[in-house]
Amino acid sequence: MKRVLVATGGGDCPGLNAVIRAIVKRAEQERDWEVIGSIESFNGILREPTEIRVLDERSVAGIHVQGGTIIGSTNKGGPFAWPIKKTDGTWDYVDRSDEMIRKLQYLGVDAVISIGGDGSQKISQALYEKGLNIIGVPKTIDNDLSATDFTFGFQTAVQIATDAVDKLVTTAASHNRVLVLEVMGRFAGWIALHAAIGGGAEVCLIPEIPYDLNVVLERLKSRYSRGKGNAIVVVAEGAKSKDGDVVAEESSEVGYKNVRLGGIAHKISYDLKKAGFEADMRETVLGHLQRGGIPSAYDRILAAQFGVKAFEMVLEGRFGEMVAYRHPDIISVPLTDAIGKPNFVDPSCDLVRTARGLGISFGD
Structure with missing residues (x-):
């Protein structure tokens, strides 16, 4: 045997x-x-x-x-x-x-x-x-x-994130709020990009396109008239501003080598309020909800x-x-090819162009 x-x-x-x-x-x-x-x-x-x-x-x-x-x-x-x-x-x-x-x-x-x-x-x-x-x-x-x-696993995570956007849209409209949804992805923006398109977000912030806070601010202001309006911002956990760093910390867990990402949603809200944005804002961090379930x-x-x-x-x-x-095929590749180059979002790819065509802002 x-x-x-x-x-x-x-x-x-x-x-x-x-x-x-x-x-x-x-x-x-x-x-x-x-x-x-x-x-x-x-x-x-x-x-x-x-x-x-x-x-x-x-x-x-x-x-x-x-x-x-x-x-x-x-x-x-x-x-x-x-x-x-x-x-x-x-x-x-x-x-x-x-x-x-x-x-x-x-x-x-x-x-x-x-x-x-x-x-x-x-x-x-x-x-x-x-x-x-x-x-x-x-x-x-x-x-x-x-x-x-x-x-x-990716498509399931995208569906969970998109469902979250769908749910946040109604509460954002009910309270005239901006809701910031933080999703996983580490240094790749694929989940955020797909969820922003699938859910109809106004702003999508991903690691591959560093954002300008002022651009994000002006886009959100454009969603409001006489204090009424709403918007959804989808942000990947590895996103960062043009003059900032990724929000992360060293892990204290024994044997865990990666930095722990997370907190960018709260940072964006804080920075926007500090810059003078007056509308209510709330943050939702999906975290490990994206990893579990059917x-x-x-x-x-x-x-x-x-x-x-x-x-x-x-x-x-x-x-x-x-x-x-x-x-349409299931093939095999050398392991050296598999680990040689990460798959990051190309800022000029068709999916980014689609998002821009829908009016989604990347803050650039």
Whole structure:
């Protein structure tokens, strides 16, 4: 019996369970393959005792409609930076990648499928360079991997953000307010851009187009006459002004390497009021609401395609590669291509031009 290990790393994302289910259902057709899952990415392999579970058709039945991941996820530590608490109470990080590979060999694992975003796939590439038979599956609500047209989870996040805009429109109109909606995306503005167009926002602020506060101020003032009016501002968490910085702070969480973004919505409101904007303003931060819940039909289908393709790549021995969507095909690309260049919004792309054509201001 051959074994393939599945791991889900990074932030949770709608559609992870649909990928796991697709891998298992495709593997069941081969008769001589067993699928096991590592709990919380590779942590399940590195821990003592080992935390893994067998994944069969019974354990994955119906999970494609569930959010999250049945084998857990983590965005802290990892095989190359495992946190160790020292005697003085401080933390250090050690490389346990060789130990993990030996343990996988001991467990009889013939191949690994790593489902994750940019950080997870960098780990995948490093493990492949050490000789591990590994295949990547792209996952991120931010849609910031350039090797694939879309990542599963993104469309669900966009729908949640757009629903939020729809709801905020009515309360903004009822109170003659400006409502500022902060959405996720880190340094990519795709969620904000799609939600602004889909929801009909007046202003959209994204990391790729630094904004001028005075331009935003004048646009919002134009929405008011004799004190009456309303407007919706959609802002990506990584947005910044032309003369400012991203609103972020270093994380105090052990093993978490990224800065924690958030707070730009409140900063915009504060800056606008300081600049003389008199209308009422309120802020809404969607936060992790965008990561949870039932995946959309689009994301379930894309995730299923990715899962089936990933296992077929195992059968073909296409290690060191990642599944990707290039309309209309599901293909594979080298992991080096997948992590080589982020997928940021091009300020001159068609979607930005569409938004401008609808009268949406980017504050530039």
